[in-house]
Amino acid sequence: MLYALLIYAIFIFILLFGIKFRPLTKEADFFFSFNRLRGFFALEIVVGHVVRYESSLLYPIGKFMIISVAFFFFVSAYGMARSYDAKEDYLHGFLFSKFSYLLAIAVIAYLHSLIIKFLFTGSIEPKHIIRGFFTSTNWYIWELLFFYLLFFLIYRYIPKYRVSIIGVLTLLFATGGFAIGLPQHYYCSAMAFPAGLLFYEHFNTVTRFLKTVWGKLSTIIMTIAGLYSLFLGEDSLLGMVYLRNLICLAFLLLLTYFISYFEVSNKILTYLGKYSTEIYLYQFVFLLLTERQLAYQVRIPVVVAFTFLSALVLHPLNIWVKKKLKNLMLL
Numbered sequence: 001m002l003y004a005l006l007i008y009a010i011f012i013f014i015l016l017f018g019i020k021f022r023p024l025t026k027e028a029d030f031f032f033s034f035n036r037l038r039g040f041f042a043l044e045i046v047v048g049h050v051v052r053y054e055s056s057l058l059y060p061i062g063k064f065m066i067i068s069v070a071f072f073f074f075v076s077a078y079g080m081a082r083s084y085d086a087k088e089d090y091l092h093g094f095l096f097s098k099f100s101y102l103l104a105i106a107v108i109a110y111l112h113s114l115i116i117k118f119l120f121t122g123s124i125e126p127k128h129i130i131r132g133f134f135t136s137t138n139w140y141i142w143e144l145l146f147f148y149l150l151f152f153l154i155y156r157y158i159p160k161y162r163v164s165i166i167g168v169l170t171l172l173f174a175t176g177g178f179a180i181g182l183p184q185h186y187y188c189s190a191m192a193f194p195a196g197l198l199f200y201e202h203f204n205t206v207t208r209f210l211k212t213v214w215g216k217l218s219t220i221i222m223t224i225a226g227l228y229s230l231f232l233g234e235d236s237l238l239g240m241v242y243l244r245n246l247i248c249l250a251f252l253l254l255l256t257y258f259i260s261y262f263e264v265s266n267k268i269l270t271y272l273g274k275y276s277t278e279i280y281l282y283q284f285v286f287l288l289l290t291e292r293q294l295a296y297q298v299r300i301p302v303v304v305a306f307t308f309l310s311a312l313v314l315h316p317l318n319i320w321v322k323k324k325l326k327n328l329m330l331l
Contacts, residue, residue: 003297004057007047015040018266021183024259031082033259036064038273041068042279046307047098049287049302054296061143063230063252069140070189070248071255072280076144077196080151091156093329098308104321105140105281107133113285120289130253138284139185146173167194178241184234191245195252210256219257222250278311278318 015037024030041327043067044061052062061256084090110133118124150169154162174187199206226247232239258264272279294302 001057007058007061008301011040011044014043014156014266014268014272016263020263020265021261021279022263024263027200030207030256030259031078031200031204033283034071034078036265036269036273037071038276039269039279040076041071042276043304044068044281046283046304050300050303051204051296056296059298065183066244067248067251069185070192070245070252072140073144073147073189074199074252075190075195077147077151077193078200081197081200084155085116087303088290089247091152094152095148097329099145100325101322102145102148104325105277105318106182107136108314108317109281109284109323110137112282112314115284116290116310119316134301136284138226138281139183140280143186143190149302151197163194163197166197167191170194174241174245175237178237179311182242184240187241188244192248192252195249202240207256207260210253210260219250221254222246222253260289275308275311276313278315279307282310283307 024033025125045065047058048062048068049067051058052065054062098105112122113136114129114132147170147313150166154166158165174190175188177187178184210219225251226243227238229243229247232243234240283303286306290299290303293299
């Protein structure tokens with residue numbers, strides 16, 4: 001029990017250390033506030049992967065992961081909508097820049113996992129190396145590529161109702177994914193992507209509504225309805241698709257209320273945010289190697305430490321690759 005309380009205390013400290021009361025009104029302030037939390041949610045996902053099957057007080061952290069993933073879908077969409085509005089020729093080379101970089105860092109992460117496995121186990125099966133990239137690369141990469149493609153096609157060729165169309169298509173994707181038996185993580189938080197587009201494109205309308213009684217009441221109702229998904233089985237379309245997405249959206253609204261009044265910024269969050277992409281990508285090999293080998297109390301610091309060490313070492317390589325791809329696109 002004391003160990004679980006310590007983990008919760010660490011998360012609370014990271015989030016709230018240096019917090020200041022400062023009501024926000026400008027869209028840019030909201031965007032930067034959301035982005036400051038990237039590292040925090042990346043760390044939550046790492047710990048959540050360790051404890052999601054443990055019968056302990058830390059079990060909720062594992063359940064919270066779908067919300068953390070929703071946060072990243074939301075912020076990615078928010079950033080793309082913002083860039084599209086700010087840059088006149090944003091979609092020029094969009095697919096090449098986004099696809100090539102995401103695939104490049106996925107390849108680096110895969111090579112990293114092969115090296116780590118070899119160092120710890122002393123064996124690699126060469127005949128499975130190529131196939132292994134497609135089977136072991138985390139699902140988030142493939143879904144994000146899908147959203148990049150969807151964003152490009154809709155924003156490139158359809159001038160009106162773009163957010164609504166992406167929202168409907170995402171809902172159809174989530175429903176269809178459940179119907180054909182895709183793993184639940186593919187659809188439980190997918191609606192956060194169109195929500196990020198909506199938040200930027202209708203920023204004033206959304207923020208004004210959230211300040212009203214109806215906005216606050218809607219958030220409470222969404223939260224309660226979303227939590228009801230915990231009582232429905234994995235064979236429930238209502239629970240697994242609609243209500244789980246609803247709880248993700250409700251949390252994003254609660255987070256919006258929070259950052260509307262409080263500036264969350266400290267050196268820990270800044271440092272974690274700098275390496276958030278690497279923290280997410282490099283955790284999986286250490287999760288695999290420690291699974292059923294270590295108790296979760298030991299596994300948490302081991303996986304976090306090795307993941308962060310990998311992030312520190314390989315972050316410069318990812319930045320170098322990003323710059324090279326950007327220069328190649330400009331040729």
